[in-house]
Amino acid sequence: MCANLTVDDEGKRVxxxxxxxxxxxxxxxxxxxFVEPGAEMxxxxxxxxxxxxxxxxxxxxxxxxxxxxxxxxxxxxxLQRF
Numbered sequence: 764m765c766a767n768l769t770v771d772d773e774g775k776r777v778x779x780x781x782x783x784x785x786x787x788x789x790x791x792x793x794x795x796x797f798v799e800p801g802a803e804m805x806x807x808x809x810x811x812x813x814x815x816x817x818x819x820x821x822x823x824x825x826x827x828x829x830x831x832x833x834x835x836x837x838x839x840x841x842l843q844r845f
Contacts, residue, residue, distance in 0.1 A: 766832035766840075768796050776839040777827065779808065788840065789824055796827040796840065808842070 768791045777786045777798050785804040790797040799822060800809065812825040833843040 766829045766835050768794055768829055768832075768835070772796060772835060772840060778839050778841050779803070780833075780842060780844050785842075786825070788827075794829050797824040798827050799824055
């Protein structure tokens with residue numbers, strides 16, 4: 764599926780293929796969602812996403828490209844299987 768990220772997706776939960784929340788979208792820009800990782804974000808997923816450490820509060824964020832997304836619903840963004 765071709766997903767189209769918009770600013771309306773900010774604040775949505777990001778879930779893996781099993782439906783477990785792995786983070787929350789902090790910001791969206793130019794077809795990329797910046798995701799604050801949650802406790803359930805596996806090292807496997809982290810290794811496939813680009814890391815962004817230039818956050819003002821020192822938190823890591825991960826770049827989630829539209830190519831990684833299976834589906835966007837009203838409440839969440841579901842990842843494709845990596």
